[in-house]
Amino acid sequence: MQNNMLAMILAGGRGSRLKDLTTRVAKPAVHYGGKYRIIDFPLSNCANSGIDVVGVLTQYESVLLNSYVAAGRRWGLDSRDSGVYVLPPREKADADLDVYRGTADAISQNIDFIDTYDPEYLLILSGDHIYKMDYSEMLNFHKQRNADATIAVIPVPIEEASRFGIMNADAEGMILEFEEKPEKPKSNLASMGIYIFNWKLLRKMLIEDMVNPDSSHDFGKDIIPTMLANDKRLFAYKFQGYWKDVGTIDSLWEANMDLLDEGNALNLRDGSWTIYTEDIGALPQYLGPNAEIDRAYITEACKIDGLVRNSVLFSGAEVATGAKVIDSVLMPNVKVEEGAVVTRALVASDVIVEAGTTVGSAKSTNITLVAADVKEEE
């Protein structure tokens, strides 16, 4: 292990506010940005930060997610001593098969896995955020502060702070207080759900937490408060840059639209911090003789012979002659047939918008989610 830090990604979320997008796949496997899945971001961040071993804690309906992350070569995490390991709940000699009871419990149930690598530091990540971050710099910060735990934080507008876990820290970054969704926030530094712990200390605390009947076995609700109560050295590491939790259809659409902006902060084209993903074997995008493109983010295997304006098209999306796609996101393999019009919509994978139909509206407040084929009414 290059920097003696092992990463664990919590990827068990159902993401039920993403509605039909997550009935068959877990939230971290949801598509984003034309060719990516959300979990590509923490995994690529790990690869680029020199982390060799990543455990992915899955739970709900995870066959697709499991297969997806198991192919560690996508993120270069397939060298001699490295790997991406899928860790669902499992039966043990001394315990029956049971679901993970909380974020901390998911780690506790995998202490044996972590011990195999004997890491000095444990990095805990969430599988459903979009951002680029060098965890090795966070680790340097952690070491310099001689911290017991370091929590990445991001400034949020103070009026929204009550939706987050808020850190109150001193000038050095030492955390004095942690409040989960405070009514009257004292600071605007929200936890990003990214933690570095000294493994030995965390291991001890997790073992205590597992048998604590009053614990909900959660990092934010139980482990961090207990550490603070025990006067441990907790530090807030301030992150600057693009960070998005795409919890709803609207925010997922918006995060995709962000990519159309000149100089957007995520900058997926930056070769020094590439986000790696699945490789698809297909022709590059083909634009037919009638294609009209105006502000668009388009990837391999798309075929376009209609109008695409202000939209993001995922692998294999097709826009037939005379069709119009405006202010919309087409997920993989969506077909918009001749003359159909899609406006302010997020069209789920494999959906066919039949010839001549219309979905979405320029005037709607919310983004229309199109999760089933659109047929002409008779």
Added chain:
Amino acid sequence: MQNNMLAMILAGGRGSRLKDLTTRVAKPAVHYGGKYRIIDFPLSNCANSGIDVVGVLTQYESVLLNSYVAAGRRWGLDSRDSGVYVLPPREKADADLDVYRGTADAISQNIDFIDTYDPEYLLILSGDHIYKMDYSEMLNFHKQRNADATIAVIPVPIEEASRFGIMNADAEGMILEFEEKPEKPKSNLASMGIYIFNWKLLRKMLIEDMVNPDSSHDFGKDIIPTMLANDKRLFAYKFQGYWKDVGTIDSLWEANMDLLDEGNALNLRDGSWTIYTEDIGALPQYLGPNAEIDRAYITEACKIDGLVRNSVLFSGAEVATGAKVIDSVLMPNVKVEEGAVVTRALVASDVIVEAGTTVGSAKSTNITLVAADVKEEE
């Protein structure tokens, strides 16, 4: 998928007759032959037979097994469209988390995984047998016979046949009858637990079996008899060669000892059918100035300055000056200290046999399992 066949390895067995060897690892992860683990055999057979995708169905205490098989590069199963996928029981939208109820249920619960690859054929293997077999030839046999299912069989001494599932087949190999552990076996062809099914048919049968309250959800007890009862075309594919189910300490010891024979049928040195395994980074074996070697199978990272006779030494095993290892198997990282004597024993990983002690006996009927450090009595 090169030959349109996907493999599923049943690797959930506890292997409790292997005693202390399987308290921490599942049976398929047990060491064999100096540098291998048992599951290397089906996985390497898959790789060498041109199978690209392998699902490994794990259940009990599988963290080590999961991490081990997840590194698909060990068997070259890490190319673009290939992979080794660990499939423990999991929670679904329509079903709670529950253990696999039988061999057939383990497949049934992963129908969604298999469907992703849309295979024509499904190969079902057991994770705990030692043998080399070209499954592509078995598939050719299956296709030529236009079979619905093909079961690999091996001739066993007729007096032992009642311990096995026995196939009664006609001259063409068509199975007329299947008897699980028959008192009066009519044939000596024992099932090796290797099946090729036409996936579409099996899928249908598994869905029926899942809701059948009388079924134990087992291939041998339920699926195969039902297929025979429905007049499906089942064929027996006769295997010639080395095949061993190492269910007990004695048989595991024996299988290791087989490797010492001139021209043993397993022939691990055959470059045309290599068994791939974990790579260990260490010096080759070093034999000191006092080493005496006589009939031995010794691998990398061993250090020997004593006597080794008629024995198999696994990675990192050490035999100090003046120590003697006779008719024994030393699992990884065993240390036999100065002057200690090990005879007719199987010494488990990491055990230290302290200086001057003696374990095992040339006269014992059974092989001595040494699972804890041996200290001098005071």
Added chain:
Amino acid sequence: MAKAFGIINSSANHINIEGMQKYRPIGAFPFTGKYRVIDFPLSNMSNSDIDRILVYVRENPRSLTEHIRTAGNYNINSKRGHIQVLFAESNSASDIYNTDISVFMENLSIIERLSFPYVVIAPNYMVFTQDFDALLQQHVESGADITLLYHRTNEAKERFLLSDYLKLNRQKGVEGIERNRGTAKERDIFMDTYVMSRQLFIDLVHKAVDYSSICNLCQIVAMSCRDLDIRGVAHRGYFAALTDFKSYFDANLELLDPAVQCQLFSPQWPIYTDTSDFCPTHYFAGASAKNSIIANGCVIRGNVENSIIGRGVVIDEGVTIKNSLIQAHAHIGKGIHLEYQVIDKWAEVLHVDEIIGSPDNPGYVKREDII
């Protein structure tokens, strides 16, 4: 599993694609934006279950060696299979000694240790798809000593002028292999693709060496037409021989026709290449793109028509590009007008107003040049 190993052969030294070939062998040339020419023979072999492949690289090995280093990208089991590069190791006094036969001879011990009974040999400068396993089966069943693949054309007067053609009898027996000199309309163009037993291949290598130090494989096979049973098998589908600058240019632009795309690319016969990890292509307001193939990672603010754009290309405001190939990482600066051009990798076209070529005489801007 196929019973053959594969060899991907280099173009002989009479073939030279001006400009671009200075930097890499034809096998490493970009094709349709994201592929390289060698991806086609490699994918043909991989899809035909041939997973042990020797690639002869005559010159400038770096880019090709880089590109094919990961067998896994071609869906080849990395333990069982292997893509191995054969270099011309002994620097000969003159390029005429630098033949495929001399490299096979140098590496004969490797070939002798391969336990496959057959070999399939395909060229690195032709683009087509072919199931080699089916071809091998046909070869074995026919009882022929050598099977050669050919493509029938009725444009032999204008095209394939640097290629050979097979003289076939009515039983598809090969009576000779000769250079196409454009004297007839219909020809069975030889696709430089051979199937034979490994032993016969080894014998032919020895025979060629004994005959002449500059004899190549095609010549020794041509000379053996009387002694051996050599048969032709017809290829169907898209076929391009990249033998000079114009044929390379035309073959690329031909792929802008969706009907041609379907011939070469089908879901049943995937063409593999290395992963680029480029983000999608970003079109800004004011950009336009018509009848074009555009790879990922581009930033497009100008106008593109009838062109193929490689990975990571940057096209500034007001640019017009027509009937051109823009290779990866090139940069076309504001307002520039390009027609019938090949802009090589990493080139920057910044300080000109326009470069206009013609269909018969497309232009070329060198790799890494700034103009």
Added chain:
Amino acid sequence: MAKAFGIINSSANHINIEGMQKYRPIGAFPFTGKYRVIDFPLSNMSNSDIDRILVYVRENPRSLTEHIRTAGNYNINSKRGHIQVLFAESNSASDIYNTDISVFMENLSIIERLSFPYVVIAPNYMVFTQDFDALLQQHVESGADITLLYHRTNEAKERFLLSDYLKLNRQKGVEGIERNRGTAKERDIFMDTYVMSRQLFIDLVHKAVDYSSICNLCQIVAMSCRDLDIRGVAHRGYFAALTDFKSYFDANLELLDPAVQCQLFSPQWPIYTDTSDFCPTHYFAGASAKNSIIANGCVIRGNVENSIIGRGVVIDEGVTIKNSLIQAHAHIGKGIHLEYQVIDKWAEVLHVDEIIGSPDNPGYVKREDII
């Protein structure tokens, strides 16, 4: 993550290991049975978090290119990192033009596109372990322009006679780099290992090219001693320079001493190599092996003493092997007696009774020879 990329340099053309070097560069030579010489610099870089590595191969690239093709074997992230081979692409009229500088010049655009501020350069013909990240840190903190690694010896009269040494002042400033001519007992042998900024490296390449077409890196650095702040850092631990047949032979046998083994191999600093997938070694009744290092995959029926046996070697009944290196896949036939020999890969020693060399003059049997 280290802030440097790595270059593994080839030995200059005054170094030649007779016999073996005909078949592969020194970097591809076997060392202690299962490793190759280049595994040491590559593992040093990988363990130092240097994951972008250029390997210059002067000649016979095949075996080395094969060996290092999978960065993952060296525990390098295959997306983030990359081992790239630089070939001498332009065949020069004479070998004297075939210098490291000429290859760096040819590939300067690659080097210029790498965004690392520093470069660490290590040789492919020396065996040692060194934390390059610590060396880089020392370099940065010292403020020196160039840091050179050296090994102090008091055997300079007899050893390292083809190596250079550093003329150091009391502040470890390098005042000159000169060939060790065996005129003094104590010397600070230069380990051909450099740390400098990428920009200075590029400047030096240009400077060398301007100075002379056959100037190499060591020479241009030596000439810069007055103008630049160049400092030496001492290396501790095992060090071998493989510069002729005897030094190669001796360095291997030296590793039979467990104390020397510990110096070079430690669990904290793993040495990586490619996987062989060989089964364990099989000793039959009547075999014996003492004070030897034996790789996997061997079949041993004879007697081995003070020797190093490579992978897959077959040693028949009645054989006696003493003080020898038997390279991979060699076969020693019944009853044969070998002393002080290097038997190269795939060689078969079958039709002789004995070959006895001496410590000062070990013998050599060629690759794939049958004798």
